[in-house]
Amino acid sequence: MVYQFNLFMKTSDKFFAINPSNDNKLEGEFYNATKKEIDNAVLQAKNAFAIYRKKSKQQIAAFLIQIGEEISNLGEALPERCHLETGLPIARLQGERTRTINQLLLFANLVLEGSWVDAKIDTAIPDRNPVAKPDIRQLLIPIGPVAVFGASNFPFAFSTAGGDTASALASGCPVIVKGHEAHPGTSEMVAKAIKRAIDICGMPEGTFSLLQGNSKKVGQELVQHPEIKAVGFTGSFTGGKALFDYANSRPEPIPVFAEMGSTNPVFILPEALQNKTKEIAVGLANSITLGVGQFCTSPGLTFVGKSKDADIFYQELKQKISETMGVTMLTPGIKKNYELKIDKTKSISQVQLLSSGIETTGSNNAIANIFKTSISNYLNNPELSDENFGPSSVIVESDSKQALLEAARNLKGHLTATIFGTPNDLKNNPELLSILELKVGRVIINNFPTGVEVCHSMVHGGPFPATTAPNSTSVGSGAIKRFVRPICFQDYPDDLLPDALKNKNPQKIWRLVNGNFTQDKIES
């Protein structure tokens, strides 16, 4: 099947996708969206919002399912194009496509079930003394057009039809995606699949738009547009913080849900280190190098207590890393940033390069690099805890429990923290567990942080600087809560209330009625 690119006005401001494995231009010309196209997309989204937010839960669920079907109908042409644009292996992309379709299904089911609107009802007590109690009912409603920034490292699951888009559409908000410049062909294929779903399901035209661009201007104008009401983003700290600042300097500031990465500290406690020295070393090496380290949950920092077991652990880790081959990174820019940060780490005194992978040819191939340092040196060089997006990690050797706890207390916000420990280790380290709870969105015991389950209880978020919104998650059904706000209706006639709040509870959802969760109707 031949795909037509170029949904946009042809101007001189064009760009091409680059194959990161050889730096060659790929087929297809793409154009930076003009100011007029941005205005048009946002205006259409605004108009669509009035209609889309009134669609029934069955209609919205059917739309999300249809998007999944249309993505599936793209067949192998989708992962093939994406492979050329990102260098990611076809098998990984096939798996990510399945995850993306499953995310859409998760939100379709959430919407169909309906209780996510968090309906709360306090019925009136007209004869209460000294004043009558009014009838007050609350639920969550969508906030309006959402701008989504596609991520380079998840071209399906965090891009055009990824988790941000799925959760915003599920909540009743139209979406405008700023496609990532690294995979514009992939973005357009998926955008066309969404457009087909819009036509089939009879949704208003502006429910979804894709704006292409390799210029910061496109993203800036989109975020600053007065009709955009929220932003979803996954990428660098610099990018996320810039968008956050644009959003907050608007006459009407808006929320920005930026997931900006993290170093995901790992703590290996003494008994676990002794019992599973090799297993943890091999697992850690695999986790660091998975996907060339291009995961926001990649473990970039590991704390180990000084001991004979630690010396064996280093040998195992060294051996395993030295056997890994250099692999193509997503973009020349990401490769350049990775190398710059490796050089910077090498230049810090008392930081030892423990092991490196095997160099391979290829324009943007990167090898793994593992460093080691003492906890005092780590505490004196805070930049060692900064993310280096790629297969790199710093092992910090601690000589006392106090120093380890100080390092934990000094951590900034991260997406995850991992502890390897036996029941005894965990019992002996309650302070560590307690400190980490305040530092991250997900604490993991005896497993590696790479791999994020998409489910109701997942939190993929955390305190700043991991995100700009510590009270949110960008993965799992909780992601829908980012694009809604609570509204309450006081003394409303029953027939004017949304179905979720009506006395008869026609949707049979769970509601908090006078303090008790129930699916029952309210006797009027």
Ligand code: NAP
């Ligand atoms: P990025 O530079 O943050 O860009 C992501 C998106 O945001 C792109 O569409 C980009 O637009 C836009 N953007 C960035 N800065 C902007 C600004 N000031 N104004 C308006 N739009 C802006 O991420 P990337 O290109 O994927 O990779 C760059 C670095 O980000 C990597 O080297 C890595 O360090 C980090 N990263 C981290 C994660 C993670 O999950 N932790 C994921 C991906 C990347 P343009 O491209 O058009 O400028």
